[in-house]
Amino acid sequence: MSLEAVNDFVVKFANVNGSGSASANGMFAKSILRMGVPVAARNIFPSNIQGLPTWFEVRVTGAGHLGRRGGVDLMVAMNPQTWDRDIAEIEPGGYLFYDSTKPLPREKFRDDINVVGVPLTAICNAAYQLPRERQLFKNIIYVGALAALLGIELEVLETLLGEQFKGKDRLITANVAALKMGRDYVAENLHPLGLKVVRADAVGDRIFVEGNMASALGAVYGGATVCAWYPITPSTSLAEAFTGFCEDYRTDPETGKARYAIVQAEDEIASIGVVVGAGWNGARAFTATSGPGVSLMTEFIGLSYFAEIPAVIFDVQRGGPSTGMPTRTQQADLLAGAYAGHGDTKHPMLLPADPGECFEMGALAFDLADRLQTTVFVMLDLDIGMNEWLTKPFEWDPERKLDRGKVMTYEDLEAGKEFGRYLDVDGDGVPYRTYPGVHPTKGGYFTRGTSRNPYARYSEEGSVYVDNMQRLLRKFDTAKALVPAPIARLAKRATREGVIYFGSSTPSMHEALETLDAQGLHLDAMRVRGFPFADEVFDFIAAHDRVFVVEQNRDAQLRTLLVNEGDVAPAKLVPVLNYDGSPITARFIAGAVGGLMTAAARVRAPEAAE
Amino acid sequence: MTYITKPQLHHPKLAANSLGYTRRDYEGSVSTLCAGCGHDSISAAIIQACYELELPPHRIAKLSGIGCSSKTPDYFLGNSHGFNTVHGRMPSVLTGANLANRDLIYLGVSGDGDSASIGLGQFAHSIRRGVNMLYIVENNGVYGLTKGQFSATSDKGSKSKKGVVNHDAGIDLVMLALQMGATFVARSFSGDKAQLVPLIKAALAHKGAAFIDCISPCVQFNNHVGSTKSYDYVREHNEAVNRLDVVVPRDEIQVDYAPGTTVPVAQHDGSILQLHKLAQHYDPSDRVGALAYLQARQALGEIVTGLLFLDPEARDLHENLDTVDVPLNSLNEAELVPSLDVLAKLNASLR
Numbered sequence A: 001m002s003l004e005a006v007n008d009f010v011v012k013f014a015n016v017n018g019s020g021s022a023s024a025n026g027m028f029a030k031s032i033l034r035m036g037v038p039v040a041a042r043n044i045f046p047s048n049i050q051g052l053p054t055w056f057e058v059r060v061t062g063a064g065h066l067g068r069r070g071g072v073d074l075m076v077a078m079n080p081q082t083w084d085r086d087i088a089e090i091e092p093g094g095y096l097f098y099d100s101t102k103p104l105p106r107e108k109f110r111d112d113i114n115v116v117g118v119p120l121t122a123i124c125n126a127a128y129q130l131p132r133e134r135q136l137f138k139n140i141i142y143v144g145a146l147a148a149l150l151g152i153e154l155e156v157l158e159t160l161l162g163e164q165f166k167g168k169d170r171l172i173t174a175n176v177a178a179l180k181m182g183r184d185y186v187a188e189n190l191h192p193l194g195l196k197v198v199r200a201d202a203v204g205d206r207i208f209v210e211g212n213m214a215s216a217l218g219a220v221y222g223g224a225t226v227c228a229w230y231p232i233t234p235s236t237s238l239a240e241a242f243t244g245f246c247e248d249y250r251t252d253p254e255t256g257k258a259r260y261a262i263v264q265a266e267d268e269i270a271s272i273g274v275v276v277g278a279g280w281n282g283a284r285a286f287t288a289t290s291g292p293g294v295s296l297m298t299e300f301i302g303l304s305y306f307a308e309i310p311a312v313i314f315d316v317q318r319g320g321p322s323t324g325m326p327t328r329t330q331q332a333d334l335l336a337g338a339y340a341g342h343g344d345t346k347h348p349m350l351l352p353a354d355p356g357e358c359f360e361m362g363a364l365a366f367d368l369a370d371r372l373q374t375t376v377f378v379m380l381d382l383d384i385g386m387n388e389w390l391t392k393p394f395e396w397d398p399e400r401k402l403d404r405g406k407v408m409t410y411e412d413l414e415a416g417k418e419f420g421r422y423l424d425v426d427g428d429g430v431p432y433r434t435y436p437g438v439h440p441t442k443g444g445y446f447t448r449g450t451s452r453n454p455y456a457r458y459s460e461e462g463s464v465y466v467d468n469m470q471r472l473l474r475k476f477d478t479a480k481a482l483v484p485a486p487i488a489r490l491a492k493r494a495t496r497e498g499v500i501y502f503g504s505s506t507p508s509m510h511e512a513l514e515t516l517d518a519q520g521l522h523l524d525a526m527r528v529r530g531f532p533f534a535d536e537v538f539d540f541i542a543a544h545d546r547v548f549v550v551e552q553n554r555d556a557q558l559r560t561l562l563v564n565e566g567d568v569a570p571a572k573l574v575p576v577l578n579y580d581g582s583p584i585t586a587r588f589i590a591g592a593v594g595g596l597m598t599a600a601a602r603v604r605a606p607e608a609a610e
Numbered sequence B: 001m002t003y004i005t006k007p008q009l010h011h012p013k014l015a016a017n018s019l020g021y022t023r024r025d026y027e028g029s030v031s032t033l034c035a036g037c038g039h040d041s042i043s044a045a046i047i048q049a050c051y052e053l054e055l056p057p058h059r060i061a062k063l064s065g066i067g068c069s070s071k072t073p074d075y076f077l078g079n080s081h082g083f084n085t086v087h088g089r090m091p092s093v094l095t096g097a098n099l100a101n102r103d104l105i106y107l108g109v110s111g112d113g114d115s116a117s118i119g120l121g122q123f124a125h126s127i128r129r130g131v132n133m134l135y136i137v138e139n140n141g142v143y144g145l146t147k148g149q150f151s152a153t154s155d156k157g158s159k160s161k162k163g164v165v166n167h168d169a170g171i172d173l174v175m176l177a178l179q180m181g182a183t184f185v186a187r188s189f190s191g192d193k194a195q196l197v198p199l200i201k202a203a204l205a206h207k208g209a210a211f212i213d214c215i216s217p218c219v220q221f222n223n224h225v226g227s228t229k230s231y232d233y234v235r236e237h238n239e240a241v242n243r244l245d246v247v248v249p250r251d252e253i254q255v256d257y258a259p260g261t262t263v264p265v266a267q268h269d270g271s272i273l274q275l276h277k278l279a280q281h282y283d284p285s286d287r288v289g290a291l292a293y294l295q296a297r298q299a300l301g302e303i304v305t306g307l308l309f310l311d312p313e314a315r316d317l318h319e320n321l322d323t324v325d326v327p328l329n330s331l332n333e334a335e336l337v338p339s340l341d342v343l344a345k346l347n348a349s350l351r
């Protein structure tokens, strides 16, 4: 049996870290996109620079399913170290592509798959002398061979090479020659596979970009001027992208001077300290980090909460606890983000589901931090942050103003407006602030983490403290209307069952909903996009008998937050959890939720008969 | 604890500086520290220095960590914005504040527990970045606010109030600041106002990271025989290498250039430091020599005070980052938000 599919299959490349395969594999994915066929690409890499196994999964998806499907139709097995487990992943009837320079014994293969051998090493050794050349061009040769096997147009690949090596003609010629070596071998010795890429028009004007880069651009458009950060996977590329964008777009054209300040701090404590200092002084500031960084920042986050200082943290989540799986993905900092700090604290969180939202929420976070005068978290994860996703193009309203929140100016103070730093003038819990140095005699105050009265004067009076803490709760309630609203997707037929999910699980969730629907299992769905949760989230839960909560962590952290913040009966929320470090798949969700739904139906059936 | 505000009434005859501010305008609320605490004398010196320098009080941002010393910003410059941050982490907050608005004057106040233990890293890094600030450590060799534990600046062999001997080597923040690249380094003593006030003035005028380690006896926990940070010990072992006068540009410049004894040093802002040499071979423009001198004197149990190192040509963090001349917090949409064109080009490059 041979699998047959057009624009709907999964290719996985098994490589060795540091072998230069990343750019060849990326080019493979992009060539399919250029043919108008959507792809979802995921890099699965070890916490290591060179030598350990790495994989790159490309889902070709004419239907536009951007999550992981699960299973592999074509395995490009270039790493002997992982041979056995790579072979085991192939779907029955699927294909194995390998370097056939050395003959392999029969037991190294499976009977139910199709084996395609190309003597890559032999071709390389004949054409190239230098070991590094042999290694790099081998990657290009297999791309050329795959193109011929799958029907990818060679001209598209040539154009991509031209763009990649613009101005370096010799490199272009050399790479194109390698591509052709692969293609020619296939043309002379093999047949095309049952899997095909056929030109389509399903990509539209969408862009292919990483969430970290999108978030960094959001920070630029959101008016961030100060960034302090400390390297940590998977957040590093966010700060690096911000640096690049600032150099390009934030340099004063006349003087060549920077309209931004970026500090690579000595650690995460200093990063958030710089952010808090800049926020206190009226600049928009942020840091990008991951779970271990958030742990270190916790004391400062509490200060930002209590002293009411704007700060933005992009938390690109990875596998925890501790160093956990530093290069794998999870959604496991949800509780840490929501409640970071000692004493009673709560922090708004934005939960983007793709790079497009990373851009929007990245910019929005700065408005919210200023409006609410508190730390705002943008919760990405490695999957969105470091993988390129097909997403809506960046859009911006040129009329949009940076919302600086409630700031009393020199003029306000001169006009005799009463200033009490922690007075709740408008009843929304959000006080007015002044920037340091604003006025010679008015508006100055002392900021501290210790308890104080509405006029910022130190006070440990119990009632004063309680009033202040209550006001902070009112402020958190105000945040409800400011964070992005949840999005509901109602089932085709009325149902008493629902599902709640967020972030990078979204595309797999949507695909799973279609699968379940086709099986006659109908579910209403709600994607949460912000914390505090809007009332609609709790209305949704109330309107259903049972709600599945799908997330990528062990302890059902979103479910815990829902129970905690909404006083929901825990039994009503059924956890569906994937936390092995690889992005959740549509198959997993459909299997887990479908299994629970049919099991429940079976239990209910006899009762119905009674 | 209660908060005591001082009456705002001024005596009509109080002398005012050229900005029209009296000395009272540089004061803060009433100190809640122990009577006789060295920290209060440092507050008084700060008030005096700012008054004499004729700084607009509200243009000074005063930041501190946590500790008795870190409480003091409440007790001076009542009209400026202050920030008691978290224990040991004032330097990063000050760095961020400075990045946001380069136009204010930054004064960081810390303790030896704050800066030499929990905050040692932040202290070192803010100095090496050249943040334009005056960083004062009110050094009492003890944790005051948590009641008398040894701090990392307690000298080896010194005794606690209970008679316990400190076996750990002490950290000398002045030497550390020199090694970290501070461009203004001084040590002084809270009981020597004549020396301290001009040092604070000169440090405030300095552009770059200015550090003053000010020995400040804790009358409660570290003012006994056996302590090397007590009033008596410091008075007996103080070796001042120089004395300083600061002549700000607005004053009529009258400098006594008597060769051999007085060195005039011009600072970035035009002020002139008139340095009267006391120690024959001491050269405050020689970082390496300063370190050697300090070490030699330390071995003899002496505490060297005065202006220990100065680089009048110092660069600060903003210069290193080449940021625009206006405060970053004043930039508007037009200056910060790239055009739609940029977005269109980016979108096109990502297809």
Ligand SMILES: Cc1ncc(C[n+]2csc(CCOP(=O)(O)OP(=O)(O)O)c2C)c(N)n1
Pocket: B066, B067, B068, B069, B070, B087, B110, B111, B112, B113, B114, B115, B138, B140, B142, B143, B144, B145, B146, B151, B218
């Ligand atoms: C994270 C943290 N740990 C511990 C403390 C407790 N603490 C408060 S002040 C202080 C020491 C202060 O000593 P120092 O900086 O020398 O100031 P002094 O009181 O002597 O002026 C300590 C340990 C704290 N506030 N925060």
Ligand code: SF4
Pocket: B032, B033, B034, B036, B037, B038, B039, B068, B069, B140, B144, B145, B217, B218, B219, B220, B221
């Ligand atoms: S305990 Fe020591 S440092 Fe603290 S206020 Fe009293 S004398 Fe000063």
